[in-house]
Amino acid sequence: MNFGLTEEQRMVQKMVRDFSQKEVAPIIQEYDRKQEMAPFILPRMGELGILGICIPEKYSGAGMDYISLGLACEELEAVDTTLRVVMSVHTGLCSMTLWQWGSEEQKQKFLVPLARGDKIGAGAFTEPGAGSDFANIQTTGKRDGEDYILNGEKMWISLASNADYALVTVRTQKDTGKSSGELTSFIVDLSTPGVTRGDIHGKLGVRAGSTGWINFQDVRVPVANRIGEEGEGFKVTMSAFDNGRYTVAAGATGLIRAALEASVNYANERKAFGKPIAQHQLIQSKIAHMALNYEAAQLLYLKAGWMKNEGQRNTKETSAAKWFATEKSFEAANEAIQIHGAYGFSDEYNVERYLRNARGAVIYEGSNEIQQLIQASYALGERQDKALRMEMPAYEE
Numbered sequence: 001m002n003f004g005l006t007e008e009q010r011m012v013q014k015m016v017r018d019f020s021q022k023e024v025a026p027i028i029q030e031y032d033r034k035q036e037m038a039p040f041i042l043p044r045m046g047e048l049g050i051l052g053i054c055i056p057e058k059y060s061g062a063g064m065d066y067i068s069l070g071l072a073c074e075e076l077e078a079v080d081t082t083l084r085v086v087m088s089v090h091t092g093l094c095s096m097t098l099w100q101w102g103s104e105e106q107k108q109k110f111l112v113p114l115a116r117g118d119k120i121g122a123g124a125f126t127e128p129g130a131g132s133d134f135a136n137i138q139t140t141g142k143r144d145g146e147d148y149i150l151n152g153e154k155m156w157i158s159l160a161s162n163a164d165y166a167l168v169t170v171r172t173q174k175d176t177g178k179s180s181g182e183l184t185s186f187i188v189d190l191s192t193p194g195v196t197r198g199d200i201h202g203k204l205g206v207r208a209g210s211t212g213w214i215n216f217q218d219v220r221v222p223v224a225n226r227i228g229e230e231g232e233g234f235k236v237t238m239s240a241f242d243n244g245r246y247t248v249a250a251g252a253t254g255l256i257r258a259a260l261e262a263s264v265n266y267a268n269e270r271k272a273f274g275k276p277i278a279q280h281q282l283i284q285s286k287i288a289h290m291a292l293n294y295e296a297a298q299l300l301y302l303k304a305g306w307m308k309n310e311g312q313r314n315t316k317e318t319s320a321a322k323w324f325a326t327e328k329s330f331e332a333a334n335e336a337i338q339i340h341g342a343y344g345f346s347d348e349y350n351v352e353r354y355l356r357n358a359r360g361a362v363i364y365e366g367s368n369e370i371q372q373l374i375q376a377s378y379a380l381g382e383r384q385d386k387a388l389r390m391e392m393p394a395y396e397e
Contacts, residue, residue: 003302005067005071008064008065008068009064009065009067009068009071012053012064012068012071012072013068013071013072013075015048016048016050016071016072016075016076017075017078019044019045019048019050020075020076020078020079020080020083021079023040023044024038024041024079024080024083025079025080028079028080028082028208029347029350029353031207031208032080032207032208032347032353033207033347034208035201035203035207035208036208037082037162037208037209037210038208041082041083041086042086042117042120042162043117045083045086045117046116046117046118047117049061049062049117050062050072050076050087051086051087051090051091051095051114051115051116051117051120052091052095052114052115052116052117053068053069053072053091054066054068054069054091054096054395055091055095055096055099055111055114055115056099056396059099059107059108059111059112059115060112060113060115060116061115065305065309065395066246066305066306066308066309066395067302067305067306067309069087069091069246069247069250069305070246070247070249070250070301070302070304070305071250072087072250073087073088073247073248073250073251073254074250074251074253074254074257074298074301075254076251076254077250077251077252077253077254077255077258078254078255078257078258079258080208080353080357081205081206081209081251081255081357081358081360081361082206082207082208082209082357084247084248084250084251084254085158085159085206085209085251086158086159086209087247087251088158088244088247088248088251088365089121089122089123089157089158089159089163089244090114090120090121090122090159090163091243091247092123092240092243092244092246092247093121093122093123093125093167093240093241093243093244094114094121094122094123094165094166094167094187094240095111095114095115095121096240096243096392097123097167097185097227097236097239097240097243098110098111098114098167098187098227099111099393100239100390100391100392100393101185101227101228101232101236101239101390102187102227105224106187106224106225106227110165110187113164114165119164119165120159120162120163120164120165121159121163121164121165121166121167122157122158122159122160122162122163122165122166122167123157123158123166123167123240123244124154124157124160124166124167124168124169124188124214125137125154125167125168125169125237125240126154126155126156126157127139127152127153127154127155128153128155131156131367132366132367132369132370134234134237135183135234137169137170137171137183138152138171139151139152139153139154139168139170139171139216140152140170140171140172141170141171141172141184141186141221142172143172143223144220146222146223146224147220147221147222147223148170148172148184148186148220148221148222148223148226149218149219149220149221150168150170150186150188150194150216150218150219150220150221151216151217151218151219152170152215152216153213153214153215153216154166154168154213154214154215154216155213156200156211156213156364157197157211157212157213157214158206158209158210158211159209159210160197160198160199160210160211160212160213160214161197161198161199161210161212162210163190164189164190164191165187165188165189165190166187166188166190166214167185167186167187167188167227167240168185168186168187168188168214168216169183169184169185169186169233169234169236169237170183170184170185170186170233171183171184172184172230172231172233173230173231181231181234182231183231183233183234183237184226184228184229184230184231184232184233185226185227185228185232185233185236185237186221186225186226186227187225187227188216188219188221188225189225190214192219192220192221193219193220194216194217194218194219194220195214195215195216195217195219196214196215196217197212197213197214197215198212198213199211199212200212200213203360204356204359204360205353205355205356205357205358205359205360206356206357206360207356228389228390229389232389235388235389238315239388239390239392241365241366242314242315242318242392243392244365245318245319245321245322245365245366246301246304246305246308246314246318246321246322248322248325248326248361248364248365249297249300249301249304249318249321249322249324249325249326250301250305250321250325251361252297252322252325252326252328252329252358252361253294253297253298253301253325253329255329255332255333255354255357255358256290256293256294256297256325256328256329256332257294258350258354259290259329259332259333259335259336259351259354260287260290260291260294260332260336262336262340262349262350262351262354263286263287263290263335263336263339263340263351264278264287266339266340266343266349267283267287267339270341277339283339286335286338286339287339289331289332289335290332290335290336293328293331293332294328294332296324296328297321297324297325297328297329300317300320300321300324300325301321301325303317303321304317304318304321308392308394308395309394309395310394310395311391311392311393311394311395313385313391315374315385316374316375316378316385319366319371319374319375320371320375322365322366322368322371323368323371323372323375326358326361326362326368327362327368329354329358329361330355330358330359330361330362332354332358333351333354333355333357333358334355336351336354336355337351337352337355
């Protein structure tokens with residue numbers, strides 16, 4: 001086993017760290033308060049090649065490996081979760097799914113501009129009545145000649161107001177009891193007539209980013225935009241979640257690190273009972289747990305990234321990494337506030353934002369209750385992954 005990073009991986013790590021720490025960190029608190037995304041972020045991430053980091057060069061991506069993707073997500077969320085959310089939906093859910101399931105024509109038409117950052121992508125799956133109960137999707141797609149006509153609404157969609165394209169899964173056959181075989185996925189140009197969208201305000205966290213809704217009213221989508229075959233939408237979407245959960249796990253690891261670093265700095269500066277609070281054992285206990293959980297979370301996502309590089313199915317490992325890292329990021333942020341005392345309760349310090357941002361990750365990309373059920377089904381021998389018609393490509397140097 002080789003736990004070292006390659007020179008290229010370290011280069012990616014440094015580049016993304018420099019961008020997030022130098023360009024975003026100084027302004028993120030302002031935009032979190034305004035509940036707006038800083039307008040330069042998406043263009044700048046595209047310019048730096050971050051948005052297409054693991055997409056092959058033949059499709060205008062940076063051609064880096066999946067571990068580099070994880071490292072990038074860790075560095076981004078160490079500054080703010082909104083940055084990593086961009087990677088989860090644009091890269092993990094949309095671009096990587098196109099790379100895995102799309103035809104060559106679809107890749108040239110949609111993946112190339114996404115990898116360059118010329119276009120922004122989103123994943124539109126969740127509905128008002130379909131989150132964890134994904135097979136309960138009610139948005140419909142009815143075949144009409146060389147088009148499908150989409151009707152329905154998607155909710156809690158990250159980058160809803162920013163995206164040019166969305167990977168959308170709908171019900172294309174009559175409901176015979178929430179069958180997952182009745183679902184089909186499409187890449188939808190969100191400038192198509194009949195598409196309306198807007199932002200959701202008043203969120204607990206991830207305020208410096210776009211989360212919204214997308215409504216489809218008699219929206220015509222060409223058959224050529226179908227991703228995979230009709231009825232494969234469940235498999236396509238679950239593949240997308242494998243990639244999205246990987247980015248969430250890596251990002252949550254960065255949030256643990258940020259909470260740890262903030263706590264160490266504050267504990268060394270703040271004095272109580274005549275000495276820095278870092279010298280008090282209960283404070284040390286909190287910091288020790290953060291440090292341990294950071295190491296464990298990082299190892300979990302790096303293992304999943306290595307499996308992706310090797311072309312191995314990683315649904316189990318990615319689920320475990322997402323579950324552990326997001327639970328521990330929320331725990332770390334909560335303990336960081338405790339260490340900061342009353343100051344942690346104010347947005348004068350970043351740890352208040354870390355806690356609000358960390359809370360969402362235990363819900364989205366498959367709630368952690370769902371991750372527990374997934375892990376139990378593997379442990380009990382009730383679940384075995386079957387080969388997909390289109391497997392995620394292994395990394396090729």
